[in-house]
Structure formats: C-alpha cells, structure tokens
Amino acid sequence: MRGRTAEDRQLVELLDPVAEAVGYEIVRLRLMAGKEQRRLQIMAERPDGDMNVEDCARLSRAVSEVLDSVDPISGEYLLEVSSPGVDRPLTRLKDFDTYEGLEARLELDRLADGRKRFKGILAGVEDDNICIDLEGEEETALVPFAWVVEAKLVLTDQLMKRGADQRAARIESEQSSESEED
Known part of the structure; x- marks a missing residue:
C-alpha cells in the first residue's frame, strides 16, 4: 500500500x-x-x-x-x-494500532460481505488483520491487511483535537528546549 x-x-x-x-x-x-x-x-x-x-x-x-x-x-x-497530514493515509499495519479509536475508511481489493468499502472506528490489530468497529454493526470486523488497497483517517472533530493537542505538545517541548539552551 x-x-x-x-x-x-x-x-x-x-x-x-x-x-x-x-x-x-x-x-x-x-x-x-x-x-x-x-x-x-x-x-x-x-x-x-x-x-x-x-x-x-x-x-x-x-x-x-x-x-x-x-x-x-x-x-x-x-x-x-x-508529512502525511491530519487525515493521513494508513499504509502500514502499525498505523492501525497507532490510530486505534479514530474513524477510518478502508477500500479492499475484493468483496467482503458483499462490499469493498468500509467505514468505522479502528479497534487495533490482531495478527495480520485490521480490527474495525463498522457503522451499524455490533461485532468488530477483522479485515486482512493484505486485502486493503487504500485506507485513511476520516477528518472528524476528534481527529482535529488530537492533531491540535499534538502540535501544542510539540511547541511546548520545543520552547522548553530553547529556554534550557539559553
């Protein structure tokens, strides 16, 4: 991917x-x-x-x-x-663990449950499968990572807040590093 x-x-x-x-x-x-x-x-x-x-x-x-x-x-x-940006593509298996709890869209190279596109909340990784809580479904779906041709985070308020929090932490860290050097 x-x-x-x-x-x-x-x-x-x-x-x-x-x-x-x-x-x-x-x-x-x-x-x-x-x-x-x-x-x-x-x-x-x-x-x-x-x-x-x-x-x-x-x-x-x-x-x-x-x-x-x-x-x-x-x-x-x-x-x-x-940089990959806030609503970044998810291209490595570790990305699905890193962004667990956030909304994502997946597109597969084959049909699974009669469709190729899925949207839901990432629920981590199990072996070589992506765990995703699909909209309107009660069970967590396991999607083989090898089947995914494209995946990306969905731009949501939660994702924007996470990005803002990370930027604020980075700026604070940089400022404290600069003041230590002075």
Whole structure:
C-alpha cells in the first residue's frame, strides 16, 4: 500500500534505507503523471509520527542525492516531500494500532460481505488483520491487511483535537528546549 504500482514499490525499496538513515519512515510514495511533468510524492514522518518543514527539506536532500546518482525515473519529474497530514493515509499495519479509536475508511481489493468499502472506528490489530468497529454493526470486523488497497483517517472533530493537542505538545517541548539552551 505504500506504493501502488510496481514502479512505486521499486522506488520505496530504493528509498526506504535512505529515509531510515536520516531518521524518517516513508508512509506512502506515488509517482504520478502530470500534464507537463511527472511528480514523485513522498509522504514521510519521524518514528514519533511528527514531520515539520525542516524534516521535509532534510529528507528531500537525502532522497535527491540517491535519485540523481541512480536515476531510476525516466524523464523529468518534480520531487515533493511532505508529512502525511491530519487525515493521513494508513499504509502500514502499525498505523492501525497507532490510530486505534479514530474513524477510518478502508477500500479492499475484493468483496467482503458483499462490499469493498468500509467505514468505522479502528479497534487495533490482531495478527495480520485490521480490527474495525463498522457503522451499524455490533461485532468488530477483522479485515486482512493484505486485502486493503487504500485506507485513511476520516477528518472528524476528534481527529482535529488530537492533531491540535499534538502540535501544542510539540511547541511546548520545543520552547522548553530553547529556554534550557539559553
């Protein structure tokens, strides 16, 4: 899920060690067609889930060095490095544990209970299955992670509050670090 096409997956394999070496994890990578040029979009984060502008610039420089030397993409392209954002994609099994209790949408590569799309509250992970409390259902559904082609958090008040709380904690931490240095 981190890479949709075979080319995306090859780029993830190439760039994962680069990102990890500078302290980041690739959440999702997409090489997309454009009118004038292609765009390589990399969503990444630090292991603590944070990603700021300086982090994006640092990862962009590291990735650019490898892309320039290996040249795995034919033709011109634009490199875009960003954080996954508040209503982020969920692409790794650990994401479903990290965001337990929040609302998400899942799309599967096959029918399950007569449908491919599911929406509900994440209830963690069991083995290689995503646990999700579906709207209108009484039991927790187990969805094989291997069947999921796309998943993302739903933008809700609860998610916005969580994001605001995390930003406030990060700012407070940065300010206390700065005052300790003075």
